[in-house]
Amino acid sequence: MAVYWYHYVSLVVCVQIRQLPVWIFLLMLTPGVVVAGKEIETRVLELMQRAPLIDGHNDLPLQLRKLYRNRLSKIDLHTINRTNTNIEKLKLGRVGAQFWSAYVLCNAQNKDAVRLTLEQIDIIKRMCKEYEEFELVTSSVGIDNSRKIACLIGIEGGHSIDSSLATLRMYYDLGVRYMSLTHTCNTPWAETSAHGLHPFYPRNTSLTEFGKKRNKGLVMVTFHTEFVSCSSTANVSTVADHFDHIRKIAGPTSIGIGGDYDGVDRFPKGLEDVSKYPALIQELFDRGWNESELEGVLRKNFLRVFKTIEQVRDNSNLKPEEAEIPINEVDNPCRLNLAKVTLANKKHNTISGKNSQERDVSSVITIVTMLTCICLQLMTVQ
Numbered sequence: 001m002a003v004y005w006y007h008y009v010s011l012v013v014c015v016q017i018r019q020l021p022v023w024i025f026l027l028m029l030t031p032g033v034v035v036a037g038k039e040i041e042t043r044v045l046e047l048m049q050r051a052p053l054i055d056g057h058n059d060l061p062l063q064l065r066k067l068y069r070n071r072l073s074k075i076d077l078h079t080i081n082r083t084n085t086n087i088e089k090l091k092l093g094r095v096g097a098q099f100w101s102a103y104v105l106c107n108a109q110n111k112d113a114v115r116l117t118l119e120q121i122d123i124i125k126r127m128c129k130e131y132e133e134f135e136l137v138t139s140s141v142g143i144d145n146s147r148k149i150a151c152l153i154g155i156e157g158g159h160s161i162d163s164s165l166a167t168l169r170m171y172y173d174l175g176v177r178y179m180s181l182t183h184t185c186n187t188p189w190a191e192t193s194a195h196g197l198h199p200f201y202p203r204n205t206s207l208t209e210f211g212k213k214r215n216k217g218l219v220m221v222t223f224h225t226e227f228v229s230c231s232s233t234a235n236v237s238t239v240a241d242h243f244d245h246i247r248k249i250a251g252p253t254s255i256g257i258g259g260d261y262d263g264v265d266r267f268p269k270g271l272e273d274v275s276k277y278p279a280l281i282q283e284l285f286d287r288g289w290n291e292s293e294l295e296g297v298l299r300k301n302f303l304r305v306f307k308t309i310e311q312v313r314d315n316s317n318l319k320p321e322e323a324e325i326p327i328n329e330v331d332n333p334c335r336l337n338l339a340k341v342t343l344a345n346k347k348h349n350t351i352s353g354k355n356s357q358e359r360d361v362s363s364v365i366t367i368v369t370m371l372t373c374i375c376l377q378l379m380t381v382q
């Protein structure tokens, strides 16, 4: 694009000043620019061949639920075109590893978020097993050794664990390798930056004591148009501005890519789907990023962080955290309060000698309470 623009300007300038020698001179320069442009393009693709992208975030599984109710048998992921992502486009985009997002909407918080998250993990696993181009991996070695598009699983938003570290551990056992603390809703233990959009747990500021299980991370830049430009339009340059800014304040080794394809409606011009990643790398090249920095952005920065986390896991003698979130910090009427259940059982034992009519009334009250709870959930869903 830059080449054609230059060619056009050359011509206009020459016609205006009517200096034939200058026109010839500029025209002679133009093929050189074309060659230089092609060289950079080849250089970008060679670089991405050497360091295939590890993308930190793709919401194709969400689209599979929304558009196809997770019926994988009804679609062909090679050519599916209602989404930003398909296998052909992933290959064109030089994607070597993809974190698929097991995302469920914030509206599921305090309802069936855990079940929905499990179902999204299920669709990711089935997808990665069914297509020979994919391979499910759970480690940095798995990414390095894979000759396919390595599939990893991430969870988008702490509401998916229902304030339970045991649930988080079980997700890990299923292959999940990251969870972002919040989406657009607060959890009982962490505050979202989008505070105000969803009214759950408005009292939180930052992390509560229960929420302070954190470590060093990596900024994986999203391409979501509204996020990178605060408006409805953006282009490759707008996204590159964010990379420049993060490099300036955090250094080039703290940046990665998490495109968020299929997670939002609008993407910048020139970055419309997963085949377009090379355009961003090209832009960064043009802005003076060197190959080593770009290899970091594409792959090595993520692997460094991932390997550090694996070392912490392997070298520490930490036992599984058994702390539970205090029940009074969870504002969920349908959550079982074990202390109250124990009390109820004791009470039940003491009245067991009474007549069966009283016991029946007690059972009916329990059932009515449960039904009310379920109805409230259904009403909220609708």
Ligand SMILES: [Zn+2]
Pocket: 057, 058, 059, 101, 103, 156, 260, 263
């Ligand atoms: Zn997402």
